[in-house]
Amino acid sequence: MRRIALLIAGxxxxxxxxxxRYHLPKQFLSLTGPKPLIxxxxxxxKGFIEHQDIWIIVPEDLKPKLKKILPRVKIITEPEGRxxxxxxxxxxxxxxxxxxxxxxxxxxxxxWVYRRDKFLKILSIAYQHALGGSLVTLGIKPTxxxxxxxxxxxxxxxxxxxxxxxxxxxxxxxxTARHYLxxxxxxxNSGIFIWRIDRILEEFRRHMPKMMxxxxxxxxxxxxxxxxxxxxxxxxxxIMEKASDVVMIEAxxxxxxxxxxxxxxxxxxxxxxxxxxxxxxxxxDSKNSIFYSDHGLIAALGVEDMIVVRTEDAVLVCxxxxxxxxxxxxxxxxxxxx
Amino acid sequence: MRRIALLIAGxxxxxxxxxxRYHLPKQFLSLTGPKPLIxxxxxxxKGFIEHQDIWIIVPEDLKPKLKKILPRVKIITEPEGRxxxxxxxxxxxxxxxxxxxxxxxxxxxxxWVYRRDKFLKILSIAYQHALGGSLVTLGIKPTxxxxxxxxxxxxxxxxxxxxxxxxxxxxxxxxTARHYLxxxxxxxNSGIFIWRIDRILEEFRRHMPKMMxxxxxxxxxxxxxxxxxxxxxxxxxxIMEKASDVVMIEAxxxxxxxxxxxxxxxxxxxxxxxxxxxxxxxxxDSKNSIFYSDHGLIAALGVEDMIVVRTEDAVLVCxxxxxxxxxxxxxxxxxxxx
Numbered sequence: 001m002r003r004i005a006l007l008i009a010g011x012x013x014x015x016x017x018x019x020x021r022y023h024l025p026k027q028f029l030s031l032t033g034p035k036p037l038i039x040x041x042x043x044x045x046k047g048f049i050e051h052q053d054i055w056i057i058v059p060e061d062l063k064p065k066l067k068k069i070l071p072r073v074k075i076i077t078e079p080e081g082r083x084x085x086x087x088x089x090x091x092x093x094x095x096x097x098x099x100x101x102x103x104x105x106x107x108x109x110x111x112w113v114y115r116r117d118k119f120l121k122i123l124s125i126a127y128q129h130a131l132g133g134s135l136v137t138l139g140i141k142p143t144x145x146x147x148x149x150x151x152x153x154x155x156x157x158x159x160x161x162x163x164x165x166x167x168x169x170x171x172x173x174x175x176t177a178r179h180y181l182x183x184x185x186x187x188x189n190s191g192i193f194i195w196r197i198d199r200i201l202e203e204f205r206r207h208m209p210k211m212m213x214x215x216x217x218x219x220x221x222x223x224x225x226x227x228x229x230x231x232x233x234x235x236x237x238x239i240m241e242k243a244s245d246v247v248m249i250e251a252x253x254x255x256x257x258x259x260x261x262x263x264x265x266x267x268x269x270x271x272x273x274x275x276x277x278x279x280x281x282x283x284x285d286s287k288n289s290i291f292y293s294d295h296g297l298i299a300a301l302g303v304e305d306m307i308v309v310r311t312e313d314a315v316l317v318c319x320x321x322x323x324x325x326x327x328x329x330x331x332x333x334x335x336x337x338x
Numbered sequence: 339m340r341r342i343a344l345l346i347a348g349x350x351x352x353x354x355x356x357x358x359r360y361h362l363p364k365q366f367l368s369l370t371g372p373k374p375l376i377x378x379x380x381x382x383x384k385g386f387i388e389h390q391d392i393w394i395i396v397p398e399d400l401k402p403k404l405k406k407i408l409p410r411v412k413i414i415t416e417p418e419g420r421x422x423x424x425x426x427x428x429x430x431x432x433x434x435x436x437x438x439x440x441x442x443x444x445x446x447x448x449x450w451v452y453r454r455d456k457f458l459k460i461l462s463i464a465y466q467h468a469l470g471g472s473l474v475t476l477g478i479k480p481t482x483x484x485x486x487x488x489x490x491x492x493x494x495x496x497x498x499x500x501x502x503x504x505x506x507x508x509x510x511x512x513x514t515a516r517h518y519l520x521x522x523x524x525x526x527n528s529g530i531f532i533w534r535i536d537r538i539l540e541e542f543r544r545h546m547p548k549m550m551x552x553x554x555x556x557x558x559x560x561x562x563x564x565x566x567x568x569x570x571x572x573x574x575x576x577i578m579e580k581a582s583d584v585v586m587i588e589a590x591x592x593x594x595x596x597x598x599x600x601x602x603x604x605x606x607x608x609x610x611x612x613x614x615x616x617x618x619x620x621x622x623d624s625k626n627s628i629f630y631s632d633h634g635l636i637a638a639l640g641v642e643d644m645i646v647v648r649t650e651d652a653v654l655v656c657x658x659x660x661x662x663x664x665x666x667x668x669x670x671x672x673x674x675x676x
Contacts, residue, residue, distance in 0.1 A: 018637070282671045284663075293653075299356070301656035301667045308655050315631075315648050317655060318639035325622075329639045333620045 085238035139187025145177035423576035477525025483515035
């Protein structure tokens, strides 16, 4: 059966503020090297999915940026940011029209993956399970009690590295995350899903029938307010938790959702003092810090465990331990500037 | 006897880097309010010294900036930065030609003074002592064991608030500074001097005869290399330490040489969390820090006891406790960029 991909590029990823902005979210940034994350995600599928079968769902205002990076990519416009369940359902209805049934690979456009060979091998395994009718998700074996990820709890092997999913867990606190690692059977939720179009539509119609009828009306009428009224709910909680025959494949590639400046630092080279330096940076007596400039010089003296980011119009300074709270700061900033 | 002023504006004050630069030193910055420090120093003398008798000694490259700020000021060009003894001797020889003998007020152009009335009253007292033939300096009663200032040790009152000077002390370490405060008789060295032209020339000729003959030859011949060969020595150690009849007036005005970002913070308003904010600054959960932006936004989260300065082309981040070491960082920067 034909393979098609749907890359989700609707995130507004402000955790990399001031580098990422509402109108320049994470997926469009070149954080880990010269290529934007969305291009890396696209190219990662090379040889596995035909380029003409790779689709990206993206908000209207981000389309020009996307076209610059990937001029030939197929685009579905996300009418409004209403989380992943409406976005995926909407895109799936559109793809159903073009393709009939097919196996669909749903991938966040802004994640980091190391070892493309392993990644594609896992996708092949997932493809087989999806062909058989399962809703498949990829789980990453946790290497630390990370509180920045959602977790998937499994309760039994269904063969090979595939497990039956018991529960999707939201981002835990540190104690809970430690407990997960201790008792085992918990995986990081990668946000990657593989299923047949007809199977997922069946589940959408069963568990979110109201949303589906509104979506179909929206597609017929193009009335924006119909989409606006859809519930803002993730695919995990809207569908995956309730669906039958949900299978998780244990992924053995290195993966990161690049959720914070700290996450990024894990994938960049550090100097002998443990500093990550991007751009023009001059340091004296500083360690374990992240210095990221795309405009002008950062000079630091005696700085430890800090994040310093300089862009053309802003500077962020915060301890690494507070990287998760950058969103709070942006909220405050918006309020103050209003 | 006529009063004339000589403002010393040769400093390259990089302690306020990146706000101050080699070609934009401290005296030209508006740090404490809308006016540049050099203009404040000039205007502080209003009514006490005639404007046509206020001279500024300044390096060639800074003359255009000076003329913008003070279009009508009298300028003596400093041939090369060789510290205060050569600069003052050179200027004094020039002024002797224009004025004959006179009482000369030598003032750093980049200090902060609060209470102009008290300041001028002290200058009047100093004038009387200078008329009588003393070399006069102003000492500030220390309010804390500051290691950023030189100290003057006195050993006996010669009348009123005037003391006989025993010794000029370089910047002490903290223990020594504490000891000074404990035993008393130590004052901060303001770098302000008052004397009759003929008296100081007499001392220059006695204690630095070689420098004086070279200077006179330089004035005749205009050969730059003669000035270049002068010793780089301060007036304190070249003359004041050795001269006879040196008197210190205890000054009762608030004074600061604005030697570091911390010093500046002492004279700016703080918010309820003890932060100094200049320019566009957004803070969350931050305290006792200095945020200074003259270009773009500084956003900080969870920052304590830090200095963050943003200019068009650079950012400085360092703990307040390291403000004195900014020069080290600049040296490193110069080396790296070469």
